[in-house]
Amino acid sequence: MTKLSVNINKIATLRNARGHNRPDVLQAARDIERFGAEGITVHPRPDERHIRYQDVRDLKGIVTTELNVEGNPTPDFLDLVREVRPEQVTLVPDAPDAITSNAGWDTLRHQGYLRDVVGELQQLGCRVSIFLDPDLALVEAAAQTGTDRIELYTEAYARGYHANREAAVAAYRLAAARAGQLGLGVNAGHDLDLDNLAWLHQQLPELAEVSIGHALICDALYLGLENTVQLYRRQLAPRAGSSH
Numbered sequence: 001m002t003k004l005s006v007n008i009n010k011i012a013t014l015r016n017a018r019g020h021n022r023p024d025v026l027q028a029a030r031d032i033e034r035f036g037a038e039g040i041t042v043h044p045r046p047d048e049r050h051i052r053y054q055d056v057r058d059l060k061g062i063v064t065t066e067l068n069v070e071g072n073p074t075p076d077f078l079d080l081v082r083e084v085r086p087e088q089v090t091l092v093p094d095a096p097d098a099i100t101s102n103a104g105w106d107t108l109r110h111q112g113y114l115r116d117v118v119g120e121l122q123q124l125g126c127r128v129s130i131f132l133d134p135d136l137a138l139v140e141a142a143a144q145t146g147t148d149r150i151e152l153y154t155e156a157y158a159r160g161y162h163a164n165r166e167a168a169v170a171a172y173r174l175a176a177a178r179a180g181q182l183g184l185g186v187n188a189g190h191d192l193d194l195d196n197l198a199w200l201h202q203q204l205p206e207l208a209e210v211s212i213g214h215a216l217i218c219d220a221l222y223l224g225l226e227n228t229v230q231l232y233r234r235q236l237a238p239r240a241g242s243s244h
């Protein structure tokens with residue numbers, strides 16, 4: 001079964017616009033879980049423009065599914081995850097001023113560094129995932145770091161989906177299959193939406209989890225949060241003939 005982890009960054013964006021506590025990020029996380037999500041994802045950025053470090057601490061106390069914390073393992077980020085010990089940490093090589101995530105790791109170049117970080121986070125009890133492009137050499141180098149999972153960066157898939165969905169998913173199928181052979185779990189995320197999610201899910205039998213934020217929260221403005229979470233979950237219904 002592929003799990004849906006809802007990224008609630010954009011709920012915090014809305015809250016921060018007024019400086020009060022509306023919408024309440026913690027209540028939204030509780031409700032999103034009640035509506036059927038199997039995880040909550042946050043990506044605290046150094047400027048705290050949406051999720052704040054304190055939100056991550058508070059979320060750890062109330063999330064009953066799995067908390068997935070994404071970010072670049074800077075000293076501040078590492079101090080936060082040492083304190084919070086979320087179920088999963090997803091390492092993302094974002095520059096401090098990135099508008100959103102715009103690249104995966106070069107796991108060949110940064111293999112030694114990633115191995116050290118992965119090892120430390122695993123010692124804390126966190127499952128670790130490395131965000132990367134669907135490239136076989138990068139997947140193989142990720143496996144050498146000892147990571148538990150990879151997260152396939154799906155921006156290119158989402159961009160290509162409407163023109164040619166077969167072509168758009170091809171590299172992702174190969175990368176996911178290679179990861180599976182190497183014993184790595186496979187997550188995916190970025191720009192997934194109600195149009196492109198079902199096809200990715202059908203084509204990647206290895207897919208353990210998707211994390212989705214921007215499009216899901218946009219859809220919720222029209223469709224309501226409960227309905228939207230359920231619509232996304234429906235795209236992840238077990239594949240025909242599959243026990244997963």
Ligand SMILES: CC(=O)[C@@H](O)[C@H](O)COP(=O)(O)O
Binds near residue numbers: 101191213
């Ligand atoms: C890691 C990733 O793919 C991102 O999509 C991310 O978590 C979203 O971050 P923003 O909400 O800051 O755009």
Ligand SMILES: NCC(=O)COP(=O)(O)O
Binds near residue numbers: 007041070188190
């Ligand atoms: N890891 C991807 C994520 O958490 C959400 O990405 P997006 O749906 O906001 O593009």
